[in-house]
Amino acid sequence: MEENLSAFLTEKEKIISDELVQKVKSLSIPSRLKDSMLYSIKAGGKRLRPLLMIASCESFHGTYQQVLSVSLALEMVHTYSLIHDDLPAMDDDHYRRGQPTNHRVFDEATAILAGDALLTYSFEAITDDPQLTNEQKVYIIKRLAKASGPKGMVAGQSLDMAAENREITLTELEEIHDLKTGELLTFALEIGAYIGGASIKQIAEIRKYAYYVGLIFQVQDDILDVSGDPEKIGKPIGSDESNMKSTYPKLLGLDGAIKKKEEYVDLAEAALIKADVKTNILKDFVQYLSLRDA
C-alpha cells in the first residue's frame, strides 16, 4: 500500500471510531438499547465509507473536519444495515468480523430496535451539524435517504434475498451490488466532493469513479471468498458457494473475475483523471481496494 494512504487510513480510522463511540455513548437513552447500538458500532470494520468521504473531500479543497459529522451518520446507517441483514429472518449470520452478531449477544427485538435507532438518529445527527448550511443539510439528507432507502440499499437487500437459490445474470448481479453497497459508497464519495467544493462536472466524474469502486470492492470480495486466507477474511473459503450465492468467479471463472476487476480499475482511474483531483489519495484507494487480502 502507498505510504501516504496507509498513514491516512491509520490516522482517520482512529478519529472516526473514537468520535462514533463518543457520539453514541453521549445519548441519553435506555441502557440496553444503547449497549446494543454501541456493540455494533464498536465492532468496527474498515470504516470504508467515512474514509472514502473524507478522502474525497480532501481531494478537492476540503478538510476532514467539514465532513466528519456526516461521515459518522453514514457509518451509523451502514451499521444499522449490517445488524438488520444479519437477523435470523434475513441472512441468519452468527458471526460478523469474528464476533457474535448483535441479535445473538442481545436478542432479536433489541437488534431490530438498535438498527432502527441508528438509522433514525443518523438523520438527526446531520441536522445538528453546526458547520453545514440548511441547504447543504437538506441536500445531504435527501441523498442519504435515497441511497439507503427503498430506491437504494433496501431495494438491493430485497432483490438479493429474492435472488438466493437461483441463477442470475452478470447484469442482475451488478444491479444488486450497485443498490446494496454501491449506492452508499457513491453517497460517501459524492458528498465528500460536494462539501469539498467540487464543481458539478467534477461531482459527476466522482460518481462514475464511485460506481467502479463499488464493483471493484465486490469482485475482490468474491475473489477472496474462493482464494483468500480464511484467517484474514474471517470466514471459511467457499462460503458463498455453500450459501448458493451468485458471484463473479462463478459467472466468469476466477481468471475472468480478475480480468473484470482490472477493467474496472482502469475505468475508475480514468474517471479520476477527468475529475481533476488535487491529490493521489483516491487513486491509491483503488489499488488498495483491488489488492486487499481481507
Next chain:
Amino acid sequence: MEENLSAFLTEKEKIISDELVQKVKSLSIPSRLKDSMLYSIKAGGKRLRPLLMIASCESFHGTYQQVLSVSLALEMVHTYSLIHDDLPAMDDDHYRRGQPTNHRVFDEATAILAGDALLTYSFEAITDDPQLTNEQKVYIIKRLAKASGPKGMVAGQSLDMAAENREITLTELEEIHDLKTGELLTFALEIGAYIGGASIKQIAEIRKYAYYVGLIFQVQDDILDVSGDPEKIGKPIGSDESNMKSTYPKLLGLDGAIKKKEEYVDLAEAALIKADVKTNILKDFVQYLSLRDA
C-alpha cells in the same frame, strides 16, 4: 361527535389515505417490497397523526395543503413502527385491525425491509416538499428523527418490552406511553402549529395539549380493553391482562382510570385556551378521543 369534527375527519381521512397510497404506488422499487409497504399503508386505521397535524395547522392560520406532505411522511413512520412492533421477535401479533399482520402475509424479512423502507423514505419525502423552505425542512426532520428515534418512539418500545411481565408504577407507565406514542402525537401537533404560523408561546401550549392528548388516548385504550365492545375494538376483552401488561385500570381501578382521563381532558382544554386557537376543532378532538368506542 361534533358535526364539524365529523365532517373534517371524513373529508381529510380520505385525502390522506388516497395520497398515501398514490405516493407509495408511484415509487420505482422492487415489486415485493412495494406490495408489502402498500399492504400496511392500505390497512388504514384512523390516520390520527396526520389528522391532528392538519387540525393543528388549521387552528392557526394554515391550510391542510401546507402540511399534507409532512403528514404523509409522519403516517409512514407510524406505519413502519407498527410493522416492526408486530414482528414475532417483538409483540408477535397475528392480526392488526382485523387483518393478518405484514410478516404473516409476506415474510419476516420483507416486513423488516418494508418498515426500514417506510422510515427512510419518509425523510426523503420531506426534503422533496416544494412548499417548505430549507429551514423548515431541517427543523421538521430534526424533530421527526428525535420523536421517532432512540430518544423517542424507539426508546418507548425498548422500555415497553423490558416492562413486560413485571409490575411498574404509574410514573413509569406514563413515561413509556409518552415515548412510545406521545412523542409522535406531539410532533404532529407541534409541526402543524409551526407551519400554521403559531407563535413560540402558542407552540409551547400546543405541546402541553399534545402531552395530555397522548395520555387521554392511552387511558381510553386501556379502558376499552376492559370494558369495550370486542367487535368494535377488534380484539378480545382483557387481552392486556393476559399479556401481563401494566394498564391504567390495573393500577388505578376502572373508576380511577376514568377520573384520571377526565383530569387530563381538563388540562388539555386549559392548554388550548392559552394557545388561543381560532377554531374548536382541537377541543372537539379531545372529546372525540376521550369518548371513542374503538
